[in-house]
Amino acid sequence: MKTKLILLIAVLSSHGFTETAAVQPRGGPPNIVFLITDDERWDMMGCSGNKYLKTPNRDRLASEGMRFENAFVTSAVCSPSRGSFLTGKHVHQCGTQPIIHMNYTFHRSERPFPAQLHDVGYYTAHFGKWHLGEGDKKKPGYDHWVGYYALTSFFDPLLTTNDGQPERYKGFSDFVIADLAAEHIREVAKNDQPFCVYVAFGAPHYDFSYPEHLEHVLDDVTIDHHRRSTRMWRNQENRNASSTVRCGFPPCTRPAHTWTPGPIRWKK
Structure with a gap:
């Protein structure tokens, strides 16, 4: 694929934070990978000054790419933040003021940016948490869909795929999502069509679950x-x-x- 890759990381909090990392362009539209964490403060990364948390991968993205530190959301919880990121509008404009339940969604006139990219020739895929109404089935404007509506467990997630059928996966939810997304990106990168892959993680989110191998990583740290x-x-x-x-x-x-x-x- 002879186009550049843009990687975006968004932190859903009262102060949105975005990083980008891009290789040098080789012509054509960029490929876009958009990663979102859930209910995470803007300063919960080493690159933003946190002295307790170790985030080497995101720190590397920040050092090698570009950082945008003047982004804000006006309602620092799941649905409103996601609605703002996907539409580029404040929550009162796109219709995601509260936590969105199954029978609600943002205004019908709004189209998420992946769907708009699909309109102009992009291949689009969604992985992970949706939480913006109308259940967890594949949405218009997406070529590929593996996701869930709202996380009920951080382990062994039940994910809905393209055909609308749920499938149980084993493991820590975000690791499952990351592996599925990475595998899919490697496949679509072989094609000539530009792509946008939206990857929405469920962590950290209350109640702060984590895989077993991270249980004691901060045992020697005094906060x-x-x-x-x-x-x-x-x-x-x-x-x-x-x-x-x-x-x-x-x-x-x-x-x-x-x-x-x-x-x-x-x-x-």
Whole structure:
């Protein structure tokens, strides 16, 4: 395939973060691989200054490619963030303000960017989490589909394929998704058609599951705790908003009829 490869990594959080890595172009439209992690803060990578987490692969992408650090989403949970990334619009514009359930989706007038690329001749594929309504079956504008609606288990995922039939895979969900996507990319790269492969992981997400071999990787690391911060988080639900703000924390109050990731803002 004589076109360049662009690799995008997006972190779904209150501050979106994107990295790109690209080889030198050889003519023709670029191939695009878009990778998304779930409910991960923008600074949860070594390249963004985190001193506890080891992320050598993403650090390498950042050092060899380009970093875009001025991207934001206005609702830092699964569906709204994904809707913004896929449409390029704020959540109130594309219709993904809340967590999207099976019988909802973003506005009918919106087309995800992979589908738009499909319209102009790209081969398009989806791997992993969807969580944008209308179930987990293959969506218009995608040539290949292996995914699930919303993760119910981090292990042995049940994935829906092109024909709409679920298939059980063994292993840690994100490793399964990564292996399937990598294998597919190697195959489609043999063709002359430009491709866009969208890969959506379910981790880290609450409750922070992980494969067994990573269980003790941070056993020798001591993470500093700010005593005052810990005390405030524990008691915030019992304090009024003005007291909380005076102590340097945002109020925990929230408008009615708005989904929240938990009883306090820091649950995820």
